[in-house]
Amino acid sequence: MSQSACQPTRQPIHHSPAIRHLKDGHICSPQGFSADGAAAGFRPAKPECLDLAVLYSQQTAHAAGVFTRNLFCAAPVTVTRDSLHKESKLQALLCNSGQANAGTGEEGLKISLWKQQILQQKLRLGQPHYAAVMSTGVIGVLPDKDKIAAGLEKIKLGSDAHSARRFSQAILTTDTCTKTSAYRLEIDGKPVTLAGSAKGSGMIHPNMATMLAFITTDASVEPLFLQELLRSSVERSFNRISVDGDTSTNDTVLILANGLAGNREINRNHPDWKDFRQALEMLCQDLAKAIIRDGEGATKFIEVEVISAPTEQDAALCARHVVSSNLFKTAMYGEDINWGRIACAVGNSGAKISTERLSITLGREDDPDAICVLDSNNPRSFSEETAARLLSRPEIYIRINLHQGLSHANAWGNDLSLDYVKINAHKRS
Known part of the structure; x- marks a missing residue:
C-alpha cells in the first residue's frame, strides 16, 4: 500500500537482547519453586479432573498482587489481599477450581482462613499469612473442606515439568488449554528466571481481565518496587484484554520473588531494573494473549x-x-x-x-x-x-x-x- 496517513509513525519496539524466552519453561523453572495438582472432586461429573493446585517456594519470597476491582469480590481475594498487606511476603499458594467461594458471606471468609492454616501445617510455613488462597469456578458455592483436606494429602510437590503441568491444569475451569510462559535474563552477571501460569477463558475484561495468574521469579526485588512493577505490567497486559466485557469476582495476579538467583536487590537505582521490568511485562502479555486465544467460543x-x-x-x-x-x-x-x-x-x-x-x-x-x-x-x-x-x-x-x-x-x-x-x-x- 502507498505511503499515507494510515502508515505508522514509529519503529517497532524490540526487547532487550539480554532477555531470552524459555520455550519449555514452566512455573517451577525459577530456582526454589515446586508445585503439583490433584483431583479433589470439586467436579462430580469429572472426578478425575485436577482441581486443587499448590505452589511452594523453599524460601519465603517477597510478594505483590493485583486484584479485581469488582466490589462483589470473592472471600479468598479479601484474605490474600489482607495477607500481603501484613508483610508483602508469601511462601505458598493453594487454589481450588470449580467453586469460586464468592458471594458466600462470613462462611466463605472462614473457609479461606482455614485453607491458609491447613496449608501452613502441611508445608510448615512460618505464618498462616505466608499462604495465598485462591478459588475459581461457580459463584455462590462454598469449597468443600473435606475435599480440600483429602486433595492436599494427594499433593506431591516437584520441580519438574510434569509437576508444573499438573499445577497449571488444576487451576483451569472452562479453559481448553494451559497457559504458561517463561523468560531468562542476566542481572549482576547472574541468570534470573521469571515464569508464569494463568487461567482464564470467559468473564474476562479490564480491571482485571474469571482469570488468575501466578508468577514466580528467583530474582531479589525490593517489595514496594515489586508491587510497582507488577501493577505497571498488569496495566499493559491483563488490563488490555477483553473476551466478554465482564470483570470477574476472583481476578488475581500474584508474583513471588524468592531471591535465590543471588542478584543484588532490584530497585529503581539498579542498572538492570528496566530489563527486569521488560521481561515481566513480556511474560504478562504472553499470558494475557493466551487467555484471549482461548476465549470462550472464540474463532479470531x-x-x-x-x-x-x-x-x-x-x-x-x-x-x-x-x-x-x-x-x-x-x-x-x-x-x-x-x-x-x-x-x-x-x-x-x-x-x-x-x-x-x-x-x-x-x-x-x-x-x-x-x-x-x-x-x-x-x-x-x-x-x-x-x-x-x-x-x-x-x-x-x-x-x-x-x-x-x-x-x-x-x-x-x-x-x-x-x-x-x-x-x-x-x-x-
Missing part, C-alpha cells in the same frame, strides 16, 4: 494498536474500547469490515482526543493485503474481496492512527460467536 484473535496518541492512557482507552465492543466483536465473527463500529468505539472511549484525522488500517504494515479504510477522517475505497480475505484469518490486526502525539498502546480481544452464547447459556464452569 484480534490485536488493536493505537498510534500517534497524546498519551499512552488515551491510546490504551481507545484500543481497549474497540476490543471490548460487542458490535465490533460480532462484526469480526461475521468477517464484515464494518469500520464504522471501530470509529464509534474510539469516539465512545472517553479518551481526551480529537477524531478529526482518524485513520484506520486493516492488516500490518508489511502485509501486502493491508488496506486503509479511513484516511484522516476520509473514507477510502478498498477491495471487499481483500477485506474478506484479511478477516477470514484466525488472527486479525487493526491499526488506528490518531495523528495527535507520540504515544501508543495495544489491546487484545476476540470475536463474539454463537458458541460463546451456547457455552454460557447451558453450563456452569
Whole structure:
C-alpha cells in the first residue's frame, strides 16, 4: 500500500537482547519453586479432573498482587489481599477450581482462613499469612473442606515439568488449554528466571481481565518496587484484554520473588531494573494473549494498536474500547469490515482526543493485503474481496492512527460467536 496517513509513525519496539524466552519453561523453572495438582472432586461429573493446585517456594519470597476491582469480590481475594498487606511476603499458594467461594458471606471468609492454616501445617510455613488462597469456578458455592483436606494429602510437590503441568491444569475451569510462559535474563552477571501460569477463558475484561495468574521469579526485588512493577505490567497486559466485557469476582495476579538467583536487590537505582521490568511485562502479555486465544467460543484473535496518541492512557482507552465492543466483536465473527463500529468505539472511549484525522488500517504494515479504510477522517475505497480475505484469518490486526502525539498502546480481544452464547447459556464452569 502507498505511503499515507494510515502508515505508522514509529519503529517497532524490540526487547532487550539480554532477555531470552524459555520455550519449555514452566512455573517451577525459577530456582526454589515446586508445585503439583490433584483431583479433589470439586467436579462430580469429572472426578478425575485436577482441581486443587499448590505452589511452594523453599524460601519465603517477597510478594505483590493485583486484584479485581469488582466490589462483589470473592472471600479468598479479601484474605490474600489482607495477607500481603501484613508483610508483602508469601511462601505458598493453594487454589481450588470449580467453586469460586464468592458471594458466600462470613462462611466463605472462614473457609479461606482455614485453607491458609491447613496449608501452613502441611508445608510448615512460618505464618498462616505466608499462604495465598485462591478459588475459581461457580459463584455462590462454598469449597468443600473435606475435599480440600483429602486433595492436599494427594499433593506431591516437584520441580519438574510434569509437576508444573499438573499445577497449571488444576487451576483451569472452562479453559481448553494451559497457559504458561517463561523468560531468562542476566542481572549482576547472574541468570534470573521469571515464569508464569494463568487461567482464564470467559468473564474476562479490564480491571482485571474469571482469570488468575501466578508468577514466580528467583530474582531479589525490593517489595514496594515489586508491587510497582507488577501493577505497571498488569496495566499493559491483563488490563488490555477483553473476551466478554465482564470483570470477574476472583481476578488475581500474584508474583513471588524468592531471591535465590543471588542478584543484588532490584530497585529503581539498579542498572538492570528496566530489563527486569521488560521481561515481566513480556511474560504478562504472553499470558494475557493466551487467555484471549482461548476465549470462550472464540474463532479470531484480534490485536488493536493505537498510534500517534497524546498519551499512552488515551491510546490504551481507545484500543481497549474497540476490543471490548460487542458490535465490533460480532462484526469480526461475521468477517464484515464494518469500520464504522471501530470509529464509534474510539469516539465512545472517553479518551481526551480529537477524531478529526482518524485513520484506520486493516492488516500490518508489511502485509501486502493491508488496506486503509479511513484516511484522516476520509473514507477510502478498498477491495471487499481483500477485506474478506484479511478477516477470514484466525488472527486479525487493526491499526488506528490518531495523528495527535507520540504515544501508543495495544489491546487484545476476540470475536463474539454463537458458541460463546451456547457455552454460557447451558453450563456452569
